[in-house]
Amino acid sequence: MEQRLLTPGPTPIPPQVREALARPIIHHRTSQFQQVLKESEQGLREIFQTKNDVFILASSGTGAMEAAVANLLSPGDKAITIQGGKFGERWTELCKAYKAVSIVVDVPWGKAVDPKVIAEKLNADKDIKVVYATLTETSTGVDTDIKALGEVVRNTSACLVVDAISGLGAVDIQTDNWGVDVVVSGSQKGLMLPPGLGLISVSPKAMKLVAESKSPRYYFDLKAAKKALDKTDTPWTPAIGLVIALNESIKIMQKEGLQNIFKRCKLMGEAIRSAAKALGFTLFADANCMSNAVTAINVPVGLDGEKMVETMKDKYGVTIAGGQSELKGKVFRAAHMGYINKDDIILALTTMETVLDEMGYFTQHPNIKKGSGVAAAKKVSG
Ligand SMILES: *Cc1c(COP(=O)(O)O)cnc(C)c1O
Numbered sequence: 001m002e003q004r005l006l007t008p009g010p011t012p013i014p015p016q017v018r019e020a021l022a023r024p025i026i027h028h029r030t031s032q033f034q035q036v037l038k039e040s041e042q043g044l045r046e047i048f049q050t051k052n053d054v055f056i057l058a059s060s061g062t063g064a065m066e067a068a069v070a071n072l073l074s075p076g077d078k079a080i081t082i083q084g085g086k087f088g089e090r091w092t093e094l095c096k097a098y099k100a101v102s103i104v105v106d107v108p109w110g111k112a113v114d115p116k117v118i119a120e121k122l123n124a125d126k127d128i129k130v131v132y133a134t135l136t137e138t139s140t141g142v143d144t145d146i147k148a149l150g151e152v153v154r155n156t157s158a159c160l161v162v163d164a165i166s167g168l169g170a171v172d173i174q175t176d177n178w179g180v181d182v183v184v185s186g187s188q189k190g191l192m193l194p195p196g197l198g199l200i201s202v203s204p205k206a207m208k209l210v211a212e213s214k215s216p217r218y219y220f221d222l223k224a225a226k227k228a229l230d231k232t233d234t235p236w237t238p239a240i241g242l243v244i245a246l247n248e249s250i251k252i253m254q255k256e257g258l259q260n261i262f263k264r265c266k267l268m269g270e271a272i273r274s275a276a277k278a279l280g281f282t283l284f285a286d287a288n289c290m291s292n293a294v295t296a297i298n299v300p301v302g303l304d305g306e307k308m309v310e311t312m313k314d315k316y317g318v319t320i321a322g323g324q325s326e327l328k329g330k331v332f333r334a335a336h337m338g339y340i341n342k343d344d345i346i347l348a349l350t351t352m353e354t355v356l357d358e359m360g361y362f363t364q365h366p367n368i369k370k371g372s373g374v375a376a377a378k379k380v381s382g
Pocket of ligand 1: 134137186195
């Protein structure tokens with residue numbers, strides 16, 4: 001059974017992109033591939049909303065995160081890591097792996113960081129070199145106010161690094177306007193590609209840290225990446241097929257327009273949330289930081305959430321995600337980014353209601369009618 005994915009990575013792949021992935025391979029040290037690379041570089045700068053270089057790595061998103069730590073910090077350097085979920089924690093773990101000192105700012109899961117807290121920390125310690133944040137915390141369905149963080153960080157000596165692996169191409173991040181030094185992303189979420197590309201944009205301010213960093217690195221050395229990119233090249237064999245396919249994704253995104261994409265993702269999120277409420281569910285994230293890329297819904301008391309997700313997948317071919325680490329069994333998550341459109345969301349909700357019915361949910365809650373979720377979603381999405 002072909003699965004309809006509403007997971008926050010990987011996400012569905014449009015037919016034009018699938019066609020590009022099926023093309024014969026070309027060699028990368030050719031003018032033909034240089035043309036491809038030039039096109040993707042231009043397109044990525046539009047999507048990242050930056051004039052900075054965007055390096056294309058052959059790795060999953062975490063590889064680009066690792067590059068953002070290995071290249072910016074030296075052992076013993078101090079960095080703030082904002083952790084309000086599983087992916088924020090990854091910044092702390094990466095700092096530890098590279099023997100940097102992380103000043104952890106813990107944010108309760110489901111809430112967004114208060115930029116004032118970051119301002120205070122930066123004020124108290126002028127040696128802090130980097131602030132690591134997350135645009136969309138995929139484990140909790142929270143979006144961070146990156147614009148506000150940028151205002152706090154841009155006039156200090158520290159660099160602002162943002163994990164936008166799930167947020168890019170779904171949630172607005174104005175890299176240059178907001179003073180974001182490094183933006184990290186991956187191919188399998190908003191960019192509608194299979195996994196395998198790690199992307200990282202780097203500002204001149206961050207490039208200074210790259211030049212100074214004494215951390216060991218080889219494959220992810222951004223100095224090598226920069227030297228190659230200046231000649232429209234890559235230091236190692238790039239993921240040729242994925243870069244070719246990326247250009248198809250970029251074309252699709254250009255055609256719709258970034259602002260329209262953000263609007264659509266937001267509207268789809270609102271449709272899902274309104275369906276959840278109609279079905280008597282509550283949402284995990286606070287209302288003021290609800291993500292436009294992924295929504296986490298609390299599993300209600302008396303419902304086996306994991307069984308619901310499994311049945312949707314195995315019996316009906318619709319995959320949504322469960323909870324991760326401490327949220328395992330407590331939430332289920334649906335993505336509304338990339339190629340996920342209104343039809344997918346209506347199908348997923350219809351399937352969910354069918355499974356809920358099979359599990360006796362509507363018998364246990366006679367005041368909630370089967371079909372009310374789908375009806376609520378349609379009312380919002382039009
Ligand atoms: C998916 C995701 C990652 C991890 O990316 P991989 O491609 O699995 O390495 C990191 N951060 C966020 C916010 C994500 O959504």
